[in-house]
Amino acid sequence: MESRLIPVNAILDLALADGLNPAPLADAGWAVAALEVPVRASGQTVVCDVVLFNPQAGHLLAVEAKSGANLEPEQGRRLAALTPDLLVIGGGITVPEPVPLRCGVLYACLAENADRICLGADEAGLRVPVLAVSGSDARLLRPQAGDPLLSAALSSPAVWTHPIARVVPFDHESPAEAFDEPVRAELISAMARQRPSITIRALTEQAVRHFPIYGRAAQGRLLRGVRDAARRAAEAEPERFRYERSTGATEERVAVLRSPETFDRRGRTQGYQAVWGSRASRARRRAEIPGQMDLFSELDEAERVATEEESDNGSEGDGDAQ
Amino acid sequence: MTSRSDLSIKVPVDGSVPAKAFVLEVHADDPDAYLFEIAGRGNVRDTDDAFLSRVFAPSAAEFWVDRLQPRFWVFHTTGPSAPAAAWLKDRVESRRDTDWMWLPSAHLRYIAPDAQPRRVRTEFDGQRLVGSDDAARDLKVQLSGSHAERLLDRITDLPDYRSAVSFSNIEVDLNDPDLGSLRESVRRWGAFAAHGEQFTHHALFVQMVIGRYARLVESIEALSLRFDPLNEENAAALKDTDTGGASFAGMPIGIRFSRPVPDLPAFCEELFSSRAPFRLWGQPVITQDEALVEAVDLHVGQRIRIELGNDWMRVYLYAGSCGNTIARLISNLQTRFDGALALTHPDLQVAVSLKPDTAPAR
Numbered sequence: 001m002e003s004r005l006i007p008v009n010a011i012l013d014l015a016l017a018d019g020l021n022p023a024p025l026a027d028a029g030w031a032v033a034a035l036e037v038p039v040r041a042s043g044q045t046v047v048c049d050v051v052l053f054n055p056q057a058g059h060l061l062a063v064e065a066k067s068g069a070n071l072e073p074e075q076g077r078r079l080a081a082l083t084p085d086l087l088v089i090g091g092g093i094t095v096p097e098p099v100p101l102r103c104g105v106l107y108a109c110l111a112e113n114a115d116r117i118c119l120g121a122d123e124a125g126l127r128v129p130v131l132a133v134s135g136s137d138a139r140l141l142r143p144q145a146g147d148p149l150l151s152a153a154l155s156s157p158a159v160w161t162h163p164i165a166r167v168v169p170f171d172h173e174s175p176a177e178a179f180d181e182p183v184r185a186e187l188i189s190a191m192a193r194q195r196p197s198i199t200i201r202a203l204t205e206q207a208v209r210h211f212p213i214y215g216r217a218a219q220g221r222l223l224r225g226v227r228d229a230a231r232r233a234a235e236a237e238p239e240r241f242r243y244e245r246s247t248g249a250t251e252e253r254v255a256v257l258r259s260p261e262t263f264d265r266r267g268r269t270q271g272y273q274a275v276w277g278s279r280a281s282r283a284r285r286r287a288e289i290p291g292q293m294d295l296f297s298e299l300d301e302a303e304r305v306a307t308e309e310e311s312d313n314g315s316e317g318d319g320d321a322q
Numbered sequence: 323m324t325s326r327s328d329l330s331i332k333v334p335v336d337g338s339v340p341a342k343a344f345v346l347e348v349h350a351d352d353p354d355a356y357l358f359e360i361a362g363r364g365n366v367r368d369t370d371d372a373f374l375s376r377v378f379a380p381s382a383a384e385f386w387v388d389r390l391q392p393r394f395w396v397f398h399t400t401g402p403s404a405p406a407a408a409w410l411k412d413r414v415e416s417r418r419d420t421d422w423m424w425l426p427s428a429h430l431r432y433i434a435p436d437a438q439p440r441r442v443r444t445e446f447d448g449q450r451l452v453g454s455d456d457a458a459r460d461l462k463v464q465l466s467g468s469h470a471e472r473l474l475d476r477i478t479d480l481p482d483y484r485s486a487v488s489f490s491n492i493e494v495d496l497n498d499p500d501l502g503s504l505r506e507s508v509r510r511w512g513a514f515a516a517h518g519e520q521f522t523h524h525a526l527f528v529q530m531v532i533g534r535y536a537r538l539v540e541s542i543e544a545l546s547l548r549f550d551p552l553n554e555e556n557a558a559a560l561k562d563t564d565t566g567g568a569s570f571a572g573m574p575i576g577i578r579f580s581r582p583v584p585d586l587p588a589f590c591e592e593l594f595s596s597r598a599p600f601r602l603w604g605q606p607v608i609t610q611d612e613a614l615v616e617a618v619d620l621h622v623g624q625r626i627r628i629e630l631g632n633d634w635m636r637v638y639l640y641a642g643s644c645g646n647t648i649a650r651l652i653s654n655l656q657t658r659f660d661g662a663l664a665l666t667h668p669d670l671q672v673a674v675s676l677k678p679d680t681a682p683a684r
Contacts, residue, residue: 016573019666020636034552038565047565092552092569162634163612165574167547169627181605185616185625188603192623193418206625209640212551212568219566265415272596272603272620298340298507298515299491302407306414306422307511307599 001166002174007108008065010133011050013165020162028153029054030061035168036213037062039082039090046078051091057149058099060087063106069113071120079105080126104147106131114141136160168210172221179229182207184276187233187241191259191275197244199251200227230254236276325370330521333386333398335504341521343528344397344410345512347539347646349419353389360413360420382409388525394423394532396525407513418623421646423512423535424653427661430489430510431471432676434530437494439471441507444661445490450592451659453584458486478662485581488661498523510653535649538673542645545667547572547638575648576666577635579659586613590630596620599654604628619647634666 001009017026030052037048050063062079084101087093095101107130109117114132118141121128129146131154132139140146140154170178186206190198198206204219204226205211211222234241234254246252260271324332335341350356357366357375367376377385383401390396399406414420433439446461453459461483465473471492478484493507496518504518506527514531516524552567583589587606590613594604604617613630626647627638639648652674655663665671 017667018573018576018636019668020574020576020578020634032570034567034569035549036565036567037552038567045565047567090552090567162631162636163629165636166614166627166629167574167638181607181614181616182625182627184605185603185618188618189623189625192603192618192620209547210549210568212549212566214566215564216566217564268620269596269598275603276605299342299403299407299509299513302342302344302403302513303509303511305404306407306411306513 001164002170002178003110004067004173005166005168005171006110006164007067007131007133008049008063008168009164009166010138011052011063011065011106011108011131012167014138014158015052016165016167018165021160021164022158024153024158025052028149029056030059030153031055033060033093034091035210036215037087037091039086041078041081041083041086044078046075046082048079048082048087048090051087051093053091053093053095054149055096056099058084058095058097058101059147059149060084060093060101060103061106061147061150062087062103063108066107066109066113066117069109069116071107071117071124071126073120073124073126076105076121076124076126076128080128102147104129104150106146106150108133110134111139118142133164168213170208172214172218172225174225176225176228179207179225180232183226183229184233187230187254187256188272188275190254191240191256191272192261194259194261195256197253197255199253200230201251203230203254227252233276240275324374324376326374329374329386329398329525333400333521335516335518335521335524337400339400340507340515340517341524342399342401342403342406343514343516343524344399344407345423345514345528345532346395346397346410346414347393347421347423347644348395349393349644353392356419357387357389360417379406379409382406391529391532391536394536396528396532398525403513403515418621421621421644421650423532424646424650425508425510425512425531425535426538426649426653426674427488427510427656428675428677429531429534429538430492430508431474433492433494433506433508434496434527436498437496437506439469439492439494440505441466441491441493442470442474442489443491444474444487446486446488446657446661448486448659451589452486452581456581456584457482461486485579485660485662488656490657496523496527501526510657534676538670539645539649541670541673542575542639542648543643545572545575545639545670546641546643546645547574548641572639572641573667575637575639575670577637577652577655578664578666579633579635580662580664581660582633583630586611586630586632590615593630599658600651602651606630619650621650622647 013021015025015030015032017023033051033053037051038045048062049065052061084103105128111132111134127145130141137157137159139157143151204223208222231243234243240258242255260268263271333341361377365378373389375387383399383406386398388396443464448459474487478487490510496504501523502519504523507515548571549568590606594602596603601620602617604615606613606615615628617628618625624643629636665674
């Protein structure tokens with residue numbers, strides 16, 4: 001994962017109780033409500049990278065995930081001035097219980113940048129806690145500056161037991177190659193569904209599932225990234241795909257010229273394996289001849305038929321079918 | 323015309339051949355049109371029941387198709403099982419909106435609370451994914467007898483072998499004071515063979531198994547990742563700014579293995595080779611101890627993102643995707659790599675294992 005994206009993904013992972021990494025924020029009651037939330041206050045807009053909401057405690061956490069080492073004082077002051085009602089409205093958050101609402105700000109950054117972020121906060125007069133994220137853990141600095149609930153939840157470092165989840169795997173600032181795999185997978189998906197073509201716009205929204213979080217400019221950059229990746233993919237497989245510019249009648253798109261779905265079933269596997277690089281197929285066992293029949297084995301033959309693998313990899317039938 | 327009550331005559335469970343039922347997971351906006359499409363309009367007959375159709379499948383069998391559960395259709399027949407399954411397989415493999423029902427091992431092990439297991443089979447085949455020096459690379463056990471499942475339970479209790487036990491088939495006796503006795507043989511891909519006293523007993527049993535499986539699939543889908551644009555009012559207020567913003571829901575689905583992946587590149591090569599039974603396409607990016615894969619489930623043609631480590635897997639399912647993808651992955655991993663795998667989300671683990679308090683500690 002690009003180091004830039006580690007802080008935002010770390011915050012998300014700490015708030016998602018998926019059972020792999022520790023999730024102290026989820027354990028304390030916070031859930032991820034929204035991403036890239038624009039909030040307008042006093043005539044100015046500030047964007048919160050992540051908004052967490054703890055419905056039991058009525059606590060909202062506006063998280064600024066710093067990709068670098070610089071803290072912008074003006075942005076910090078705008079974040080600190082946010083009120084719970086602005087965050088609830090801006091984030092479209094549902095408040096299920098009539099509890100008193102309060103909010104706070106949390107900065108998240110790479111551990112190597114934490115000192116500079118803390119220094120920047122001091123110089124700007126911002127009383128905010130900072131979450132320092134390293135490859136091994138996430139630890140809360142300046143806990144006294146945060147809500148006691150937050151300080152308690154992160155009273156000890158959260159040690160990563162697994163790689164940080166990549167909920168936001170790439171963004172508009174990612175290098176070109178970051179788009180290749182998701183775009184290729186979506187083109188294979190189009191092949192499998194026997195779609196004759198897919199527009200670049202649709203391909204972008206499919207390949208970048210978090211597309212809605214971004215503003216117009218960033219979405220435009222994402223679309224260009226997807227377009228470039230799609231062109232590379234098509235150029236690498238000219239017999240299977242063709243990139244087509246927009247015309248008066250059609251949108252810019254990728255046409256699927258040949259899909260393994262049109263092959264005999266036995267050729268499909270090899271057909272897919274051959275796209276963007278061949279893969280050697282190992283020798284596979286043949287199906288065994290079914291045997292006797294009784295109620296228990298009544299479905300053996302049916303199962304062999306229904307689940308047998310392709311011709312070069314026979315099923316594992318045990319020979320007791322009809 | 324035929325009514326639902328006539329099914330007991332059309333598909334007798336007390337005849338000279340077993341009654342069979344095959345369950346397909348179907349995504350159809352227009353069920354009638356879908357049925358015409360897969361069977362041929364001339365081969366479909368209506369009945370008095372809006373959810374029941376009679377289908378003549380050339381070269382296969384006559385099916386009575388029950389669509390009472392809109393997503394899980396039951397194809398009843400007394401015809402020979404092999405051609406019936408072959409006909410259905412053609413439909414499943416030629417479409418991206420149709421799949422089998424992929425029962426996890428525990429859904430067979432605990433098939434019904436009052437069932438008396440009499441035959442069980444495990445067909446664990448780890449030849450392609452389990453290391454050659456592993457204590458249990460391949461395990462095929464079939465046992466007939468009262469409480470036959472206990473043998474597999476005993477094997478499961480042995481640490482070296484538990485990962486190679488996965489229920490593939492089970493046959494049980496059911497006795498109900500009102501519905502009488504029934505013997506059911508069930509396969510993990512959603513096929514049933516029954517012999518007993520009342521068709522209703524069989525049909526209710528099938529629906530019970532489907533209902534439990536449907537809850538698993540729905541639980542999976544409830545965790546799919548969703549990014550929805552923020553509300554229009556907010557957008558209108560910010561029309562002069564270049565901002566986005568989206569609400570967020572869901573989380574990745576974690577799987578913890580009880581045995582280590584022996585060779586990550588080789589494991590990925592097999593898992594994402596597009597081959598059956600997984601039928602996952604992908605070009606893994608492998609680092610020192612982790613593989614990242616933008617995969618495509620070729621059964622349904624949808625993309626899923628997978629991260630894979632030494633003893634864990636993280637799957638990102640996106641909103642609108644079918645939870646059957648994950649259920650199939652679980653069922654196939656159980657029979658090909660680790661019969662003792664666990665879902666890291668507590669609710670999912672309960673839905674898979676059918677036992678509370680089995681979610682692995684974080």
